[in-house]
Amino acid sequence: MNDDAMDLRARNKRATRDAISNAALRLAIEQGPSGLALVRVQDIASAAGVSPRTYNNYFSSREEAICALQADQSRRAGQALRARPAGEPLEQAVVAAMVELYTDPEPDRAGLRMIMSTPELEGEALKAFTMAEGPLAEAIAARTGADPARDLFPAVTAASVAGAVRVAGRHWLAPGNTDSFAAVLTRALSCAFRATPS
Amino acid sequence: MNDDAMDLRARNKRATRDAISNAALRLAIEQGPSGLALVRVQDIASAAGVSPRTYNNYFSSREEAICALQADQSRRAGQALRARPAGEPLEQAVVAAMVELYTDPEPDRAGLRMIMSTPELEGEALKAFTMAEGPLAEAIAARTGADPARDLFPAVTAASVAGAVRVAGRHWLAPGNTDSFAAVLTRALSCAFRATPS
DNA sequence: GCACTTGATGCGCGCCACGCAAGTTTGTGG
DNA sequence: CCACAAACTTGCGTGGCGCGCATCAAGTGC
Numbered sequence: 001m002n003d004d005a006m007d008l009r010a011r012n013k014r015a016t017r018d019a020i021s022n023a024a025l026r027l028a029i030e031q032g033p034s035g036l037a038l039v040r041v042q043d044i045a046s047a048a049g050v051s052p053r054t055y056n057n058y059f060s061s062r063e064e065a066i067c068a069l070q071a072d073q074s075r076r077a078g079q080a081l082r083a084r085p086a087g088e089p090l091e092q093a094v095v096a097a098m099v100e101l102y103t104d105p106e107p108d109r110a111g112l113r114m115i116m117s118t119p120e121l122e123g124e125a126l127k128a129f130t131m132a133e134g135p136l137a138e139a140i141a142a143r144t145g146a147d148p149a150r151d152l153f154p155a156v157t158a159a160s161v162a163g164a165v166r167v168a169g170r171h172w173l174a175p176g177n178t179d180s181f182a183a184v185l186t187r188a189l190s191c192a193f194r195a196t197p198s
Numbered sequence: 199m200n201d202d203a204m205d206l207r208a209r210n211k212r213a214t215r216d217a218i219s220n221a222a223l224r225l226a227i228e229q230g231p232s233g234l235a236l237v238r239v240q241d242i243a244s245a246a247g248v249s250p251r252t253y254n255n256y257f258s259s260r261e262e263a264i265c266a267l268q269a270d271q272s273r274r275a276g277q278a279l280r281a282r283p284a285g286e287p288l289e290q291a292v293v294a295a296m297v298e299l300y301t302d303p304e305p306d307r308a309g310l311r312m313i314m315s316t317p318e319l320e321g322e323a324l325k326a327f328t329m330a331e332g333p334l335a336e337a338i339a340a341r342t343g344a345d346p347a348r349d350l351f352p353a354v355t356a357a358s359v360a361g362a363v364r365v366a367g368r369h370w371l372a373p374g375n376t377d378s379f380a381a382v383l384t385r386a387l388s389c390a391f392r393a394t395p396s
Numbered sequence: 397g398c399a400c401t402t403g404a405t406g407c408g409c410g411c412c413a414c415g416c417a418a419g420t421t422t423g424t425g426g
Numbered sequence: 427c428c429a430c431a432a433a434c435t436t437g438c439g440t441g442g443c444g445c446g447c448a449t450c451a452a453g454t455g456c
Binding site: 050051054 | 401402403404405406407
Binding site: 063122126152153155156160163164166167168171174184187192 | 261320321322324325328331347350351353354355357358360361362364365366368369372382385386389390
């Protein structure tokens with residue numbers, strides 16, 4: 001995962017991929033949620049210094065390219081939870097892991113707003129956040145000794161957590177909100193674990 | 199919502215829409231998750247007895263057409279919960295509502311498998327299930343007297359419930375499973391409300 | 397160095413979403 | 427009963443896009 005842990009080929013690949021998704025997100029933000037159709041594949045490719053055909057080797061749709069960074073972050077949810085001390089209670093560990101994962105650094109409002117409140121991106125955005133569920137469920141199962149094949153608890157909890165992250169994002173973007181994302185996220189996760197009014 | 203509660207125009211529109219989404223889902227199932235690319239817009243349209251252009255007036259992608267029935271079902275989640283007696287405890291009401299909504303009739307294995315385990319449909323499928331969250335959150339807020347603008351609890355709970363439904367579907371489709379969907383769904387929802395190993 | 401693997405690019409094809417402008421059906425008021 | 431207006435369907439044309447295929451260039455292991 002660290003750069004010097006892979007060969008030149010892999011590093012170049014990752015670099016191009018990052019360049020493309022960064023360019024895609026940046027251009028999308030520039031046009032805003034309403035002008036997404038104006039962001040052409042050609043624009044993304046040339047902004048990333050790459051041919052349109054190459055762009056297409058990495059992503060098979062503009063939506064996927066735009067949401068790729070968010071998806072990559074979500075993929076790290078499992079490892080974030082595993083990084084917590086083994087003795088820590090589940091809820092506490094999950095909250096700490098998610099707060100660390102999603103608030104380092106504090107998310108970019110424009111980017112998150114672009115992803116979360118553009119209708120054409122809704123499907124990809126959901127995929128991006130849902131991407132956390134698999135790894136998270138595995139990490140939860142490992143931590144609690146549950147059997148992922150029989151117990152529904154790990155997968156359901158992972159889904160609840162991912163859902164809480166989404167809801168927290170939406171609430172954080174709402175006009176008039178002044179709290180830090182960490183605070184909102186903590187509140188949302190606490191709801192997910194209690195499922196009772198807070 | 200009832201057929202005779204709308205004029206001819208509305209009924210015809212709904213009929214066309216249903217014809218298209220049914221045709222889309224049927225054709226997709228026939229080709230299986232691997233052959234989705236073989237289902238052309240032209241095929242869906244002619245199977246539904248409608249022109250390709252008309253198909254496009256109802257849906258803006260094949261994926262959307264295929265998942266439309268699932269999406270419509272999810273949209274009814276709010277009303278399903280509101281139909282429960284007012285005094286009933288939240289968890290009990292939610293479980294009853296979801297079981298009634300999603301197991302009447304028992305879901306079609308081929309259809310659900312098509313939707314839930316076809317990579318190209320992942321985004322639309324997530325949208326379809328997530329579509330339940332908004333109405334559900336409103337119904338939960340109404341039932342508990344929470345303020346949707348300030349309290350995260352309704353939205354987070356709705357997201358947990360929708361997630362549990364998805365997880366239940368995946369588990370129910372898993373090879374070797376013999377339980378009824380109602381049973382799996384009940385178990386999943388109970389996990390969502392407790393967030394502790396069952 | 398040299399053969400081999402892997403990624404980047406150009407080209408071309410089939411498909412698709414959608415604006416536009418008829419043509420056709422449905423609902424309404426005289 | 428009829429004409430008119432609103433709404434739906436359809437055909438056509440256009441701009442993009444996803445992707446297979448063949449080729450070229452860069453990186454890798456011996």
